[in-house]
Amino acid sequence: MSLLPIKRLIVVGSILVFSIGTARAQTPSPEAMAAARDLVTTLKLSDQYKALLPVILLGLKPALVQDRPEIERDYNAMMPTIADAYTPYYNAMVDGIATVYANSFSVDELHQIAAFYRQPVGQKFLGKSQAILQQSAQIGEDTGRKAAEDLKTSLTQALRQKGHKL
Incomplete structure (x- = not known):
């Protein structure tokens, strides 16, 4: 993975982290959240969030493996279960960014934006x-x-x- 996509993922993650506190100030309606989640999916932001896991694991690996092949084998074998453990964080990221969109746009605007990106x-x-x-x-x-x-x-x-x- 090249450095620019990693930087972009870090920026997206940072925006999300800083926006979650703001997003909690207002609770959007269920209809607004549904429209915002649809927009997040349409914008393929969820794909970017899914791509964060390998970046996180890559960053953790040197500190945990410490150039020891026996640890690296076990670390690599644990990857499928790690992906399952990441699901709540992934869901929190998607919900957090959807909340930001839902608080920033009306339901109608969210539908219009999603419609544009589907064209x-x-x-x-x-x-x-x-x-x-x-x-x-x-x-x-x-x-x-x-x-x-x-x-x-x-x-x-x-x-x-x-x-x-x-």
Whole structure:
């Protein structure tokens, strides 16, 4: 797994963790929650949450296995049961993000958003959004780096004109 998807999963997980406290402030109606869960499924967010388990296990493995083959064998053998133990956390993540959506949009809006993402253009957007986000982030990083370099040069020149030795 490359680093960018891992970062995205960490960001999604972080957003969820910070949003759960906010989401508890309001209790959405059952109809709103059903519409929000449908949207979460349509957006394939639940697939992203399912992908967190291997990332978590990969992060835990070095600390637990400690380069010992006998522990690694047992660790690997335990993976199917670990997946079952993860289910409550997975369900909590889906419910938490659904609550955020349910508190942010009306039931009608949730249905409209889900309908958009079910259309070919919505599916195309979902399919391309990861690459677009990565490219956009790269553009932001490149532009920020260039701006910082230019600002440093300008500020250095201005400070030198005032007699400072840099």
